[in-house]
Amino acid sequence: MTGPLRRVRALPLRSRLALLVATAVAVAVAAVAVACWFVAREQLGNQRDETLRSAKVDKDYLAELYGYCTSASKLPPQPYTAMTVQLIDAQGTACTAPDASALPVTGADLAVVRGEQSGALHSETDADGVDMRVFTYPVTVTVSRGPGQPRAEIDLGVSIARPLSEITKPLSTLAWVLLLVSGIGVVGAGAAGLWVARSGLRPVDELTEAVEHVARTEDLTVRIPVEGEDEIARLSRSFNSMTASLATSRDRQAQLIADAGHELRTPLTSLRTNVELLARSDETGRAIPPDDRRALMSSVKAQMTELAALIGDLQELARPDAAQPGPLQVVALHDITRAALRRARLRGPELTITEDLAPWYVRAEPAALERAIVNVLDNAVKFSPSRGTVDVVLHRGRLTVRDHGPGIPADELPHVFERFWRSPSARQLPGSGLGLSIVARTVQQSGGDIALAPARGGGTEAVISLPGAPQPPPDGA
Template identity: 60%
Template structure:
């Protein structure tokens, strides 16, 4: 015994359930099928054996109950039992016939083993029972089926006790066929269970072929990182649904990986341009200092302004990338009730600073939405910045918020119809806007923020030149009531 009281080595060998779970799935299915069939066959065989036994016993009882023992034979048997040496019975019979007295005395036909009198036999003899049937063993140990009924005549034993007649036949008339039937049922059950196990193994192999293909596909993906593999899915069963789900999962993973690679490539391309310009300008400043040939003051100021602008562009690009990399799953961001009209008002103030030569007109009605405050503010700012960037000097920007629909309209060159489907793609920039500052991520952030808030955003060409951006968000004119605050708990834990 160990210190914990359990036998040393306990738990080293797995139990039968654990060993069963370690088997392959097809082996477990074959074993379960064999066990189920064996159980069903055993129940059927037992029911068949019991029904046959009852029918054979009923036939034997009916045969015993119809035996007509003549009065002469009974009187001769009684005389034989009283004087066995002087009286000889001439009537042969296949039955064991004996007389049972109310006192328990028995008189058995010659050449037959006596049957012990049972209480029920004595009860029939003294008139307490009409008849009885039971199983007993004779003097030779043979199992006998006994039918006892009262003797209607005036015959009594030497002591004057009334008599009953017992008629018996060997039980082997029932047990021998039952033993043969049990042997046949055992052989049939064994063959059935073996066949069921074989069929179960075959069915398991055939039924698990799609699972094997799925397993091979998963192992192939894990080994090679190849997400282009697809599994044929036929029908509407669970395996087909699993195959279609796997195909959809691999397609989504492949698309996600492609988007990730594209994002990395696009981000690298977008970062390379300002970094190259920064490096060039800084190299010029460094060589000027090392060579002792100073750059003219105006050129130096221009270089420093360019470096500052490129650093701001890098910071904006990195901020946009961080915004896009944030989780999009529900519940992973701080969602709150936000006054959209206040957000639009604050964004308008920032836009006026960035476009001092532009004229802004605003028609803002109250509207409250459930969204992430920082993300919503960034999305609205991006829409206004986009309008400021493409508006000509002295132009105007019209902002309107009504019924949860924010409309921002500029009077710039507009967007061609063939480019509208691409405006919300990451890093996509119109060929006519490649020279303007920006990372191509602003509208992507707007689209993602609108989707997270349950809304949508779209761009369309205005009637008379320019572009109109429409951001639709679900909400209400009045803020929803705040949930009631729970009262602070008392120090003693009471209510």
């Protein structure tokens, strides 16, 4: 059984569907044909038996047949040509007309003659080997004992028989007709199943061709026409959505690479120029003035710092799990903000950074969340004037970082969270243009949101809102 199943599974899907339909139709047609044949046999057999039971042979003919059998008197032609008539006496002696084949006498027939049964119905084979259906019933026949003698009544049994071929031949013909019709039905069902399979699987063929085309050419612009609301249509929509997402992802990847190349080119070009100046000074022996050399080395150091920050941001965005948050846990947002403030104060020692942090617990990835807050504070430090103030307030999950710098023009606010976007006024300041993009992604992964807006009295206000989480139990509780 395993071998045929393995061969069936190796067939194409449309062939398996056509085979399945043909098999199902064959089973159904066979069941109907067999049921029809048995019903027809039963009905024809009941009708034949009822005909035998209701048939009565004329008593005058029976008296003449008895006289023929006992005294060899002349027997008139038999009027019953469609059936065999046989007389049976109490001793079991049977008598039939000369042109009829004798039927065997059974115990049931003798019981009828003796009056023990009202009738007997059975199947027998006559003297010529023909299968017959026989019905025996009792009859009293008045016969003559001879010239001058009174007539006497004799109890006999009459067997009426009809050949079984009257039923078997039509049934055989019906069987062949049903077999032919069933075969035509199965073949037609197989053809219809193959046609239905081809029509139904045409969208699957189109999907297969599209997938093979994408695999061969990497062309993600291919779309499959969607018709209807069935499973195939859903599959087509899913494929179209998948290719659209892949195309968008590839475009973003290409854009990221292009933007990264553009952003890396500037510090690398400047760094190369400065290094070449230092190398030329050493090769030619023409010393660079000390002040210029110090400025040149400061520029190299700043460019190296900027390049390292840019590479770090690119690594953060290029991580395979960048789109998926790490393991989330309940953390104290006020403690994470306080740690980020310590780092921010080191980067802007001349600034006054105030804090008002109310306890608040959130569900987030601690390292990513701290990095996001550090990026927001770095922006505030970077754009704050010398000896300026940065105000940090945390109240009921709303973290506000407000600087007193020049602010962000209204037409630039929609672009601040885009990758590599930098305000024209900030292009001379260190940064990669990726910080706020990373912040937005981290905050969204934690279920919150971030917004930048002009602050009253000047400057920019960054607001991070994060949903609260149950406070974790103390250690050892």
